[in-house]
Each structure stands twice: as structure tokens, then as C-alpha cells.
Amino acid sequence: MSLILNLYFFLSIGIIISSSFVVFSTNPVYSLLWLVLSFLFSSTFLLSLGCEFLALIFIVVYVGAIAVLFLFVVMLLDLKIKNLREKKSNAFTFFIIFGIFFLLFLLTLNFNFTKCSQISFSQHLIDKTTHVLDDLVFSVKYFFHIVDKIDFVFINWQEFVYSKHDIQIYSSILYDVFVVQFLLVGFVLLAVLLGVVYLTNSYRSSKIIDQATFKQISINSNFFYK
């Protein structure tokens, strides 16, 4: 048990460190490599939880497709990062105001996780021992149908997950339970596809640009092309 907990601890710390290096590293290629590392960490995390299919999909999609695509774009564009750093943006003050506003609200919160949980558990104990009368009142109310009928059942995910294969579960969840959401995702993808096709295509040039082979070959010669 302690080994598994240590594994979770190690993996979560690895995710945090690698994702923070994605933000703070100046070279975009390095930050992309850190991103790949964070994806690997998270996929191993999922593997340890028992979701094999999702972990493999993580590696295939994020590392195999998206990260490599980003790397390709970064290499092609050859961005100059030094100029970006020297520029002072006018919007910086606005960001600070936004941040302070948000921070003020967060500061008003109470940041003790432990206190909350301790008190609630102890209070459960108190409930069980001293407040027997409340349970009695509730049961009487339930018997006479004063309280609404209980149709609320928590899902036993463990039983649900371990009784089937991984892909079976995903298919059953997607096509049986979350039908509307699946269709909605399809609509979102269709809308994005339409927009991207419109924004990137230009139908204005009627003539097709061919490769001018003769012009390209003879560009250095003094005789044909000057």
C-alpha cells in the first residue's frame, strides 16, 4: 500500500514540476520537451489507476501527434524570443488589477483542508453517538413519506470498472449513458471544422499556380534570365 502511495506521490510531483518547467523555460523547444515529459507522467499515472486504454490514447494523441506537430511548427517558424522579452506590454497593469481582484477573493477563503475534514469526521462520530434522535426522526419522516422518496443512488464505479474490459466501458458510457454529450461534441467539432476550412482557404485566386521549372533552373544563368 505504501509503495503505491509513494508511486502516486512521485508521479504527481513529477507532473507538477514538469508542467511548471513548461511555463518557465525560455526556449520553446525545451518547454515542449518538458510538456512531453508531463504527458508521459500523466499517462503512467492513469496506468497505475487501471485505465490502460486512456493512458495509451494519451501517449498516442498528445505525444505522438500534438507535441510533435508543435515541435515541427516551432522549428519551422524560428521565433525570436529575445524581442518578446524586451517588449513592455501596456496591458500588464490591467493583468495586475485583474489578478489583485481575483486574489482578494481567494484570500478571503479559509485555506485549511485538514481542519475541515477532521471536524467533519469527528462530527460524524458525534452524530452516530449522540444524535440518535435525529435518525429516528428522519426514519419516521421517511416512513410516512414526508421526505421525498430516495431515488438517489451513488454509482459504485469500482464494480462498474472492474467487471468489464476497458474499451467496453468506454463504449457503453459513450453510446448509452452520455449520448447527448457525445452528439454535442460532434457538433462542436463540426463547427470548428467549418470555421477552420473557411479561415484557411482562399478561393479568390482563380488560376492555379504551377511550378515554373524553366524559370527556376535558369535563374542563375546570364543568358536567359536577368
Place this chain on the structure above:
Amino acid sequence: MVFEKFSFTSLKFFCIFSEYFIGIMSLYILVVFILLTSNIYKILIQKVASEVISFILLLTCFLIYKDILFVNVYQNVFFGFNKFIDVSLLSNFSKFIVCFFSFLFFFIISDFLKDYKITSFEYLLLLMFAVLGLILLCTANDFLTIFLSIELVSLCSYLLASFRKISSHSLESGIKYLVVGAISSSFFLLGSSFIYAYTGTITITDLKFIATNPINEFYVIPNLFLTTVGYIDSLEIYDYYYEKNPFAFYFSFFFPEFFEANLFRLYFYLDILFPVSLNNEIFCYNYYNFFLEIGMIFIIFSIFIKLALAPFHLWSLDVYEGAPSISTFFFSTLTKFSFFVFLSRFCYTFYIYYGTFWVFYNIVVGFLSVFFGSFGGLRQKKIKTLLAYSSISHMGYALLSFSTFSTLGLEMLYFYLISYILSNFIVWYVVLSLKKVEKNYKAKLSKDIGDFVLLGKSNKFLAFGLSVAFFSLAGIPPLLGFMAKFGVFLTLILEKLYLLAVLIILCSVISTFYYVRLIKILYFENVLVGKLYHFNSKSILIFCFFVFSLVFLFFNPTLLYLVIHKMILFENPVNIFQK
């Protein structure tokens, strides 16, 4: 197995019949127009297309009106798709309102698509997808569906903002919108994951069930209602609240009435429900919960970013100015309504038991947005940015009436939103239809205030309608806007927020300046040579309908009041506590 599987025979899977209709129709339109335009791209069918879409939305209105489930809903009890969809009076009425106004929107813009050089049918399809998302947002009951429908709306609106790909302003506005929208949706996901981590569900009605019924010992539930609650010494609670929330203390220095009103109301309800004595400590510690409050803050703030309320409004000015005018029309009128429907469903079901959590933030944000909206527009000369400022201030009024935590406040929210949409339709109709008789005027697509000069002499009817709309937005008596603003101030005063009400009345007085200045430009400008304007008279009936409704609903507001009262019949706080 807990979940119900999908089946065509069960009635629970036909509760989104109108959404099915819109979705299938949009796919059908996509196929037909691709076949039509496969040979000749930019064949001019956009006018016909928008009229067809408006007709489809009219038919959808009919479907919603004749919905059998809608007729049979007597209580807020019917849920479809494993409680992912909420079939209630609120969702059905709001769906009808959104659908009706989007029908009018498509009918209006069919005349202006050619002038604004939008020649491709993808624009209309994206608008239709966005309307689908807006309608689903009104009915959605769990965080996953809500998130996806918000994403559908917002992704379509990024594309609509950056649709004029020749101009760099439009592309810039689209990218700005994308960045801000991505931040807000990530906030939403984080907040909903916090709530899931604490309670174990994502459906809003189950959260309400958790709060009301003490059955589960596995889950650490905030035991506000689970333990017996009764007589409470209110002073101790005050001390507790200020100790936990130092910022609230400073806030209460300015608005002392606010805390008294809300806290006392909460205790009043508690007394009704559980008239047994209580251990004070237990109440205090369970009353405050970290996860629930932070999850609620993230979700509410993400919706505030989408609504462009005051500390989060900076994106809206650039986006509204840079986007094509028809898209700006869409952003500023149609998208606001269903976000408020979601907010009311979110705050008035589960978080009603934690009213003091969200009322505080809502009042701060609402006051700031009224303040910035009324002061920011004073020196503005571009008409679209001016309208963006006015929309910020109006959303602030709506949020303030929403956050008074009462039945009347909820009613006034929807009344205010409907009056805002009606008057904004008139303004945008005139702004879109304004074409001067000059050479190369069509090239200038962004409009200044000076373009309205002496409209009153060249086209009296148009100027009259526009001035009526501006007076309504400012809140001048014989018009609907007065009733709406009056209702907001009335709720604030009834909830004993006197200082806030006075400050907001002063802000509204200041904001009348820029509305009245526009009317002065329409009629009384010292220009010797007037300008001539074209006017497209095809959809004049709709314009007349809007102007008439602004005047008529002032003299007979019970029509709207009755509709809105029925709409929120099962959402109001008193009813929930009595259940």
C-alpha cells in the same frame, strides 16, 4: 446498473425534441448548400439561407410551444437522459424566448448580409450552431452538458468574431476572444471538478438532494441541513463570519444592511424547517466549506467572464469593435439570456443553501459593472464600443437584481433581460441599416457617432424608433426600460440595500448622458448640410413590432409579468424551502 440505457421508446429521451430538430436541420442545410456551391463558390444565396434558417427557428418555436412534456410539467420533477436534461417551466420558457428572438435575428440580418460583404453560408451555419448551444444551455442540468454547450456557443463566437479574414482588426478580436474564452472555460472545469471531488456528483439536482437528505455516511457532506438546526444566537454567527472573512468585514462597513438582511433570512428558513435547538459549533464549522465555495467561485467567475461583467470586461470592448457588425449584434443581444438562465439554475438549487457565498461576489461584481459601464461610455465616439459599455452596465443591473436572493429579484432579472433585448434589437437594426448616399460608404464598416447626424430630418421614422430605444435603455418613463430599472431599484430597496440602490441610481443618471447625447446628434446638431440615408424597408414590420412593444408593455406589463412569474414558479427560494 444505475444508468438508464438509451432507447427510442422511452419518453425521457425525447425531452430535447426541439434540439434534435435544429441539429438535424443544420446538417441538412449544410449538405444542400455544399451541393449548391460546389461549382460556383460565393454564389449569392445567403439571403435565402438566412430566411430558411429563420423559418426553421420559427417552426422550433412552435415545437417548443406544443411540447407535450412542457404541458404536463406541474412540478420541477421531470428529468431526461439520466438527469442530464431538466424539463421544467424555466427551461421551456427560456428556450422559447431564445428561439423566438433568434428567429427575428435571422430574419433581420437577411437584408444586411450583402451590405456587410458576408457572402459565404458558413457564417449562417455557425450562427445556427451557436443558437443550438444557447438553447441546450437553457435545459442542461449537469456540468458536463453545460460545459459542452458553453463551448459550442463560444467556439462559434470566436469564429464569428474573426470571420472577416481580410481585416486585421477582425482577426485580432477573434484571437483575443479565443484566449479569454479558453481561460474562462478552464476556470469552469476546475470549479466543477472541485464540486465533484467534494460531493461525488455532477448533476445539479443530485447536489440539491444531497443538501436536503441525510442518507449517506460515505460522503463528507456539509451538514447545514443534515443536523438539526434551530435557534441560533445571531451575534455569534456574525463574529464567526467576520473572523473567517476579513474582507467581508470591510465590505460590511459600507453596506451594513446587506448582511443583516441575508443572514436573517437564512435563519428564518432554518427555523421553519428544523425547530429544534442546535449545538452552535457544529453549525458554524459545517456552514463554511472550502471546496464548495471555491468551486462555486470558479464557476461563477467563468460565467462573469463570458457575460463581460466589470472586472472581466476588458476583452469585450476590443472584440465588439473589431468583429463584423452582425456578429457584434449577436454577441450583445442573444448570448446573454441563457447564461443567466444557467446562473439562476446553478445558484437557486444547490447553492441556495449557501446563499451568502455567492450573494457577496455578485453584488460586488454587479456594482462594479454598473459603475464602469456608465462612466466608460462618456467619452466614447465609436458606436459599437459605446454599445458594449451600455451592455456591461445593463448586465450589471440584471446581476444586481439576481443577487438580491428573492423571488422578486429573479422575476426582475428576466424582465430586465427581455426589455434589454427588445430595445437593443431596435438599436442594432438602425446601426446595421444605416447607409449614406455617398461614394464608397460601403467600404467603411465601423461606425462613429457622427454618422447619425441629422437622421431626424432625412428619415423621421428611423430616428423616432432609435430615440425610443435609447430612451428605453436610459429608463425614461413611458417606455419598457423604465419598468425594468424601476423593478431593479425596487428589489434592492425591499432587501434593505439602501446605499447600493442610491449609488446605482446615481450611476444610471450618469449613463443617461450618452444616450441623450446620441438623440441630440439625431435631431439638434448644428450642421447646415444634411446627409441622406438609404433605408431598407423590407423588414419594417419587425421594426414597428419592437417599437410598439416597448410602448405597449409599459402600459400593460402584466403580460410579461405573468409569463415570467410562471417561468420561475418552481425556481424561487420560498418554494424550494417548503418542499
